[in-house]
Amino acid sequence: MKKVYAVLLAILLLLSFSQAALAGGGGPPEGVKVGVFTSVNPDDNTAVFMQNGKSDATVLKLGETVKAGAIPVDQKVMISLDKAENGEETVKDVSRMFIGLKLEKILALLLIGLIGGLLSGFIGSGGAFVLTPSMMSLGVPGAVAVASNMCHKFPKAMVGAYKRFKYGQVDLKLGLVMAFSAIAGVQIGIKIQKIILNNWGNAGSNLYVSLVFVAVLVIVGGYVFHDARKLAKGGSEVTTSKLALALQKVQIPPMMNFKTAGVRLSAWVTLPVGLATGMLAATIAVGGFIGVPGMIYVVGASALVASATELVVAFIMGFWGSVQWGISGLIDIRMTLLILAGSLFGVQLGALGTTYVKDYVIKIVMGAVMLIVAVSRGAKVPVYLSDLGLMNVNSGMEHVLNSISFWALVAALATAGIIITGAMVKGMMQSRAEERHALQESVAKHG
């Protein structure tokens, strides 16, 4: 039976990879090129561009928004191209790929990495939603921020998954099934995104992403938080959700046994959860926000097992994504390693923290983070509506909304950091008191 699963997973893996290679995968958007400008000619508004991996230089026309004097020569840049109706390509945007790293930026990356890692080790996902915007606010181009972040995600998740596997919390088989079905889901998500981008343009796509983000986070996060609060008050017993119990009765073969999670489920139930995770990951870039609740409420795993298993999913998807972004040459390894320096501490601390807390604490952290992140994204919706001409937002208001959006993310991370640390310290003190008590009792008994 194990052989059958191995073959099935290998086929799924190969299919996903070949499809990803054909479709361009979860990598950077089209029209983005990486290379170096060797010279600029302000007279006819053109510049000579040497693209990565190509031996011939091309002369590119600069768009209206790009000033010839502001173009960095002989430095690695990322350019966005705009195709005119006559097929001529013009440079729409030029950004220097790799920012200078000063001490305060280095410290910021170390700290964000540490708390992001703590969250990731504890709830199985997180960090990325705050790391990418934080890096962008330090002046990193969006695509480089996503790429460098992705390259830090998979080693961090690997270490977290290893630690939690040692604590007996990881259901490896569930993780593999989820990951490979999620990779297939990513392909569907990318296709949907492309359709929306073609029909409604960039502003439409941003609005769609934000609406999905806010809707999913408010509904799922609200439910997780409500469930956790009910459990925290001690009002009810920790039970498997009614939905999961009903789905466990579905006996359509092939059936899958998940030992650590303690469930036996039809593949027809498990695979859609993975697909939905992947689709969401392609859309809002945080698949864990659906993967963990999916494993808890649909599959029927405990929050402890679900959050640990999500780390396996994050490792596989992060690795696959990093290869895609690496092929485009957009990973800034300096930033990747600086975040890793903090997050490898954080992820192990978060992982060991789960052994001291009750199951519902993981749900509280997850629900709280999801709801605060929803506020962050919700604040951006009026800006996108204004881009589409559906609402009027002036530049002052836009600035305020962007600030609210950014600081809400910081608040989400800080809240998570405080709850996790508090719960961990409390759990550790309780555990030590119990150990002391047990020792005193045994000394008293044996004289």
Next chain:
Amino acid sequence: MAAYKKRKPYVKAIIFGIVSVFSYIYLFKNVGLVMEGFTRGGAYAALPVITAFYFSFVHAAFCSNVLEIMGLEAKRKKSVPVKG
């Protein structure tokens, strides 16, 4: 059970710490060369991925030992996870 006290992994932490610090210094000293090679794209994608793997092994081992020295370890006896 508490009568037995585990030895703290000072030597391991120091070795992995030194290797980790030297790796970081080496990479940042040669950052120009590294960035040039790592951002070429194509098959060069293997470079950042392998580097990330390498640092995750060395630096994670250092972190793990430091946490252990600080007395931050997983609870020894974990109750069976409850469903929910």
